[in-house]
Amino acid sequence: MNNLGSGTVYTETVVWSPPQEYVNDVPYQLAIIELDGGRRITGRIDGDRAQIGDRVAFSDFRNNVPFFRKSQ
Amino acid sequence: MRQVAVVGIGKTAFGAFPDRDLRSLAVEAGQKALENAHAQPSQVEAFHLGNFAGPSFVGQNHLAPYVASAMGIIGTPATRFEAACASSGAAFFHAVSAVAAGLYDVILVTGVEKMTSQSTPKVTEILAGAGDLCGEVRAGATFPALFAMIARRHMYQYGTTREQLAAVAVKNHQNGAKNPLAHMRKIITMEQALNGKPIAEPLTVYDCSLISDGAAAVLLAPLERAAEFTDKPVRVLGIAQTSDYVALDEKDDITTFRAVKTSAEKAYKMAGVKPSDIQFAEVHDCFTIAEIIAIEDLGFVTKGEGGPYSLAGRTCLQGELPVNTSGGLKAKGHPVGATGVGQIGDVVQQIRGEAGERQVQRNSLGLAQNLGGSGATSVVTILGAA
Numbered sequence: 181m182n183n184l185g186s187g188t189v190y191t192e193t194v195v196w197s198p199p200q201e202y203v204n205d206v207p208y209q210l211a212i213i214e215l216d217g218g219r220r221i222t223g224r225i226d227g228d229r230a231q232i233g234d235r236v237a238f239s240d241f242r243n244n245v246p247f248f249r250k251s252q
Numbered sequence: 253m254r255q256v257a258v259v260g261i262g263k264t265a266f267g268a269f270p271d272r273d274l275r276s277l278a279v280e281a282g283q284k285a286l287e288n289a290h291a292q293p294s295q296v297e298a299f300h301l302g303n304f305a306g307p308s309f310v311g312q313n314h315l316a317p318y319v320a321s322a323m324g325i326i327g328t329p330a331t332r333f334e335a336a337c338a339s340s341g342a343a344f345f346h347a348v349s350a351v352a353a354g355l356y357d358v359i360l361v362t363g364v365e366k367m368t369s370q371s372t373p374k375v376t377e378i379l380a381g382a383g384d385l386c387g388e389v390r391a392g393a394t395f396p397a398l399f400a401m402i403a404r405r406h407m408y409q410y411g412t413t414r415e416q417l418a419a420v421a422v423k424n425h426q427n428g429a430k431n432p433l434a435h436m437r438k439i440i441t442m443e444q445a446l447n448g449k450p451i452a453e454p455l456t457v458y459d460c461s462l463i464s465d466g467a468a469a470v471l472l473a474p475l476e477r478a479a480e481f482t483d484k485p486v487r488v489l490g491i492a493q494t495s496d497y498v499a500l501d502e503k504d505d506i507t508t509f510r511a512v513k514t515s516a517e518k519a520y521k522m523a524g525v526k527p528s529d530i531q532f533a534e535v536h537d538c539f540t541i542a543e544i545i546a547i548e549d550l551g552f553v554t555k556g557e558g559g560p561y562s563l564a565g566r567t568c569l570q571g572e573l574p575v576n577t578s579g580g581l582k583a584k585g586h587p588v589g590a591t592g593v594g595q596i597g598d599v600v601q602q603i604r605g606e607a608g609e610r611q612v613q614r615n616s617l618g619l620a621q622n623l624g625g626s627g628a629t630s631v632v633t634i635l636g637a638a
Contacts, residue, residue, distance in 0.1 A: 191405040191408075193400035195397045196452065200373040200374055200376070203373055210393055211401075221387070223391050232405065233408075245392070246391070
C-alpha cells in the first residue's frame with residue numbers, strides 16, 4: 181500500500197455509538213483528511229485528537245483503513 | 253403533462269411495535285389512504301412501495317407484491333423503490349411522473365420500515381449501508397458520524413453553535429408532543445438537549461432522529477378525477493428528484509447538499525413560485541444540523557443563517573416559517589422508508605386544515621424535502637390547495 185503522506189484535517193468527529201464491527205474501538209476519532217495532493221480521504225486519527233485545520237501525517241493501513249497521526 | 257392531486261392520505265402511528273410486522277404496518281397505512289379517498293383496492297392501477305432495508309431489517313424481499321396482494325391489489329405493477337432515507341420520496345416522485353404522463357390514473361404510494369427488532373449497533377450497521385462501504389463506512393463512519401462531520405464543518409465555516417442545533421431539537425419535540433401519531437410525544441428543555449449522551453461529537457442523542465417502526469401512504473389521481481375521491485384534493489405543483497455522490501469525502505462542500513439545491517430549484521420552477529412564497533415546510537431533520545442546512549439549501553435563509561434563524565424561534569409553530577410542524581424525524585420518528593410519504597401526508601394535512609393543535613394559519617402552499625443518505629438523493633415537493 182502507498183504512503184499517503186501528509187494532509188490537513190477537513191472535518192472530524194469522535195464516535196461513541198459504533199456499528200457492530202467497531203464496538204470495541206469506541207471512542208474513536210474519524211476524520212476526512214485533505215491530502216497535500218488535494219484528494220480527500222476518510223480515515224482514523226490515532227493518538228492525540230486533531231481539529232479542523234490541524235496537520236496530520238499518514239501512519240499505516242489497518243484492515244485497509246488509513247490511520248493518521250497529528251503532526252508535532 | 254396532466255395535473256396530479258393527492259386524494260387520500262393514511263399513516264400508522266410511528267414508534268416501537270414489537271407485535272407488528274412490516275407487512276401489517278404497510279397494509280394498515282395503505283388501507284387508511286384508500287378509505288380516506290373512498291377508494292377500493294380494485295381501483296388502484298399501480299402500487300409503489302418505498303422501503304430502504306426490509307431485506308436487512310426483517311429478511312423479506314419481493315416486498316411490493318407481498319404488501320399489495322395482502323391489500324387485495326393483484327395484477328397491477330407493484331414495485332419497490334430504494335433510495336436510502338428518500339426511498340418513499342422516490343416512490344412518490346415516480347408515481348407523480350406516471351400519473352402526469354397519463355400512464356396510470358390511480359396509484360397507491362406506500363412507505364414502510366420495520367427497524368426496532370434489531371439491536372442499535374445492528375441498526376447502525378444497516379443504516380451505514382447507505383454510505384460508501386469501501387471507504388467511509390470501512391473506516392468506522394456511521395450516519396451520526398457523517399452528520400457530525402458535516403456539523404463540525406458548518407460550525408467552522410459559519411459559526412453555527414451547539415445551542416442553535418439544540419434549538420431545532422427543542423422545537424421539534426414541542427411540535428411532536430402535539431402529534432397523536434408521533435413516536436416521542438414529550439417536550440425537552442434546552443439544557444437536556446445540550447447535555448445528552450454523546451453519539452458522535454458534537455451530536456448528542458438529542459440531535460439524532462429516532463429508530464422507529466411505521467408506515468405512511470398516499471393515493472394519487474389526475475386532478476380532473478380528484479372529485480371522485482375527495483372534496484379536498486391537494487395539488488402537486490412542483491416536484492423534482494436529483495442525485496449526487498454517495499461518499500462525503502467526494503463532495504466539494506459538505507456544508508451544503510447540492511442535490512437539495514438542484515431539486516429545489518427545479519421544483520420551484522415547475523410550481524412557478526419562489527422560496528419566500530412557501531408558507532410552511534416539512535424538512536428532513538435526520539439530525540438537527542440537517543434541518544439547519546435544509547432551510548439554507550431550500551433558499552428560506554441565506555447560507556450560514558440557518559442556525560441563528562432556528563435559535564430565534566422563526567421556524568416554530570407561531571414563527572414566520574413553521575418547519576416540521578409534525579415534530580419532524582426528530583420527534584415524530586424516522587421509519588426510514590416511510591419518511592418521504594409521511595412528510596407528504598403531513599403537508600397535505602396542513603393544507604386541508606386537519607392538523608389539529610399543530611394547524612398553521614397560512615396553509616395554502618407547503619413544501620416537503622426528503623433526503624437520502626448524506627445527500628446522494630433528494631426529493632423536493634411543493635403542494636398547494638387545488
